Amino acid sequence: MIEELLRHHSPAFQGMRDVYRVIHQESPVTKADLLKKMTMKQTTLVRHLDALKQYGLIRIASYDESSGGRPPALYDVEPKAAFIIGIALSRTETTVTIVDMSFQLAAEETFPMTEHHTPPLTISLLKQTITSLLARNQIDKKDVLGIGIGTVGPLDREKGVMYPEGFTAPGWEEVAVVEEMRESFHLDVFLENGANTAALYESLRRRQRNESILYCISGWGLRCGVLTNGIIMQSQKGDASSYGNMIIDAASGRTLSSFISYHHLVDKAERFIQTGDLAVSETNPNKNDVLQYVLQELKSGNAAVENIVLDSAYYYGVGLANMINVLHPEIVVLNSELIKVSSAYYEKVIQTAQGFISRTDQQRPVFQPADDDVNPTAVGACVFAFYSKFS
Missing domain, CATH: 1.10.10.10 (Winged helix-like DNA-binding domain superfamily/Winged helix DNA-binding domain)
Known part of the structure; x- marks a missing residue:
């Protein structure tokens, strides 16, 4: 109805x-x-x-x-009374979430993104997953309000096309994901950068709709979503990765992302592996294998791996302070697998950022890790779809 x-x-x-x-x-x-x-x-x-x-x-x-x-x-x-489907499509994994009209979780399923997950395979899995979740939870498609997609930019919201960078599988240069989903389900589909939808979720969770929020998702790249007085600060190209392009080292021209991304950590770890200071069980490990090794060794307290990660945390803190000095957020949320594994990494990022924030007498943002109970990007995509329908 x-x-x-x-x-x-x-x-x-x-x-x-x-x-x-x-x-x-x-x-x-x-x-x-x-x-x-x-x-x-x-x-x-x-x-x-x-x-x-x-x-x-x-x-x-x-x-x-x-x-x-x-x-x-x-x-x-x-x-x-109705349900909303939210999709979080990222470089490492993709999650399909269904919420009711109170934004409470009704169903959820996640599948990994590997070097085999080309756009055709990923979209096929999305369609299968949505169809299966609706059937298993006895939700009629006529009771679905719409589909929200939070993903990696750049993207064109009006055309419903994403032009992402950094996927390990080939073919992600230009993907008409909205048209694919719309033709299959005959529902309204709304596309937004995943960092922005995650920021929307955070606003919902806090029930403070007029707050200014900086939401940072770090992984193979860095994506930052910004809410200003509760409203998404949208870039024309839908690229939340641009914050990672800020120059951190003027002499070399290196960017923030080049210091903190998984690519950087994996490259550093591979050098230690080649010298014999670190050892992986796989004969010819790919980047995902090395990353999982880094996360496991970090969790186990490997000092060499921790030094690599904490060095990265310092540069993250410097870049974060630059963003805070420009955007003046009240809330800063950090989302990363590194944060889930290492409290020392999180604390180093925050301590470094606090040391470089200007005018601390006027701005004292609250730092917090991302909510680990749900997928913020997917639930935020549901929120974005709801607001788009009622705009």
């Missing part, structure tokens, strides 16, 4: 959409609070509330404390 709410454009349906959007943002919320936030008469609001309840889109979640007389009803969205 939510598609009917979105499909019609009469003043009545527009009013219902406005009420639904506010309930979704503020839930649970009383009728009195809705009246304060909306420019409509009480009789009109009551009519819209009744219609939304009849459509099964909202419910009375509970009742607030009474100051005398009947306690006021607290309105909330009906979670199972």
Whole structure:
């Protein structure tokens, strides 16, 4: 029924959409609070509330404390009224997430991205995974509001095409991912950089919609999403990797990404392997094998590997401070496998950044690691799809 709410454009349906959007943002919320936030008469609001309840889109979640007389009803969205699909498509793994209208996780599945995962194979797996998740969780496709995709840029949002860099498999030069998904599922599909959708998730999780957030995802590259007063700061080319191109060493012209990416760590580790200071079990290890070895040895406390990683953390902190000095975020979130494995790496990044932040009397951002309970990019892609439908 939510598609009917979105499909019609009469003043009545527009009013219902406005009420639904506010309930979704503020839930649970009383009728009195809705009246304060909306420019409509009480009789009109009551009519819209009744219609939304009849459509099964909202419910009375509970009742607030009474100051005398009947306690006021607290309105909330009906979670199972519809579902949203979110995709996090990255260089290392791809996750498909389904959430309900409260953005609570209904289903999720992840598959790795290897040198064999070309665009045709990846898109085929995406279609299979979505179809399987819908069937296993008894979700009818007509109850799906849309699909959000958070991925690696550069990308063209209007054309629905991604032009990513750094995938280990060939063929990722120009991929019309939106058209592929739209033709298969006949749903609205929305494309955004994954770092931005992750920042949207963080805003949702904190329930502070007007905060400024810097969300950094480091791995084979560096992607940074920025919310300014709760709104995505979109670059025209959809490239969140540009932050990694800042020059850190003027003499050599080396960039931030060249100091902190997995490519850098793997190259450094391979030199130690060649000299015999580090040893891997594989005969001819590829880059992914070496990376997994680095992560495992870091977890085990290998001093040589830790020195490589902590040296990288210093440069990350310098680059992070530069971003903070320009963007002035209130919240800084770091997402990386290195952070999950090594608290020393995380602490070195933060300590270094704090040493280079200017005007600490005026800006003291809160640093935090990424939420590890869900895939922030995938859930954020669901949020992005919802906002796009209700814009």
